[in-house]
Amino acid sequence: MTLPEKRSPIDELRLRYEELAELAGSLAHEIKNPISVIHMNIDLLGEDLEELNAPETRRAMERVQIVREQCERMQGLLRDFMKYTKLRDIDLVSGSLNDQVEAVLRAYSAEASQRGIEIKRYLDGDLPYIALHSDSLQAALMNLVKNAMEATDRGGQILARTYVTKSGVAMDLIDTGRGVDNNTILHMFEPFYTTKEGGSGLGLPTARKTIEAHGGRIGVQSEVGQGTKFTLEFPALRRIVSGLNETEQDQPAT
Structure with missing residues (x-):
């Protein structure tokens, strides 16, 4: 019976890094979907509030804008993070x-x-x-x-x-x-x-x-x-x- 080849500490570290990077990339992708849904629905809510055109909706619109901006920031973070995790093997x-x-x-x-x-x-x-x-x-x-x-x-x-x-x-x-x-x-x-x-x-x-x-x-x-x-x-x-x-x-x- 052939024993599996023992990995060096550096190879073990590299393997763990690749596994962690893959897991992090998958998690970022899963988070991206609900963030997109939240962003889409907050946009629809903003449109509904604008149609009401009432003075009392002004404060609600300000809060909608804050949520919209934070959704865009989260989407930007996820986009940058996914680029970061994917940069391992590229064809030169x-x-x-x-x-x-x-x-x-x-x-x-x-x-x-x-x-x-x-x-x-x-x-x-x-x-x-x-x-x-x-x-x-x-x-x-x-x-x-x-x-x-x-x-x-x-x-x-x-x-x-x-x-x-x-x-x-x-x-x-x-x-x-x-x-x-x-x-x-x-x-x-x-x-x-x-x-x-x-x-x-x-x-x-x-x-x-x-x-x-x-x-x-x-x-x-x-x-x-x-x-x-x-x-x-x-x-x-x-x-x-x-x-x-x-x-x-x-x-x-x-």
Whole structure:
């Protein structure tokens, strides 16, 4: 009789994490349905009260609005949480980090112009390709750019640059915004930690999980009143020799 292979403590921990993540995702999905029903019925109740058009319904309408807002907040939390729990295994293909960065910056160009924020880009044209999942990576980058926009006042700047490193490629996202203190830096990647009113506290944890699913890592430097710099690092699909790219390179998927 063959004995089952004994798992290492790390494998046991990973298995328990995956089981817990699956259970949490299923629970979030089950909670989502009754929240949707509550939201729908509170909307119908609000319509009924509006039709009465009586002065005494004003207070009831205010309470209906409070319930509606909290339902929307719960739905947003559940949506973000389900994204967080699903980020385990994603299919990666060869692609350009520059293309992903450029697509995200274009998406925010109109808002930046309205806010009076200048976006600068310094993208290395010789950047080697990385293994990526376009939708999830762009979502992570959009979260970082969105945070930078919200932290930067009119007249400020957001700078994105990509470059080659000894182990692969990297991207810096730098803003001249309000910055954060050391305590926030220590906790900003923890699920549900947030300094923003109404925030879910899952944006940055999900971004980090996405980047780690790409074999990368994310770091942050910030100073209150001076701005913030996020640095994302990814392994390249070809080796880097003494800081120079080799000639062989996988072509991106079309």
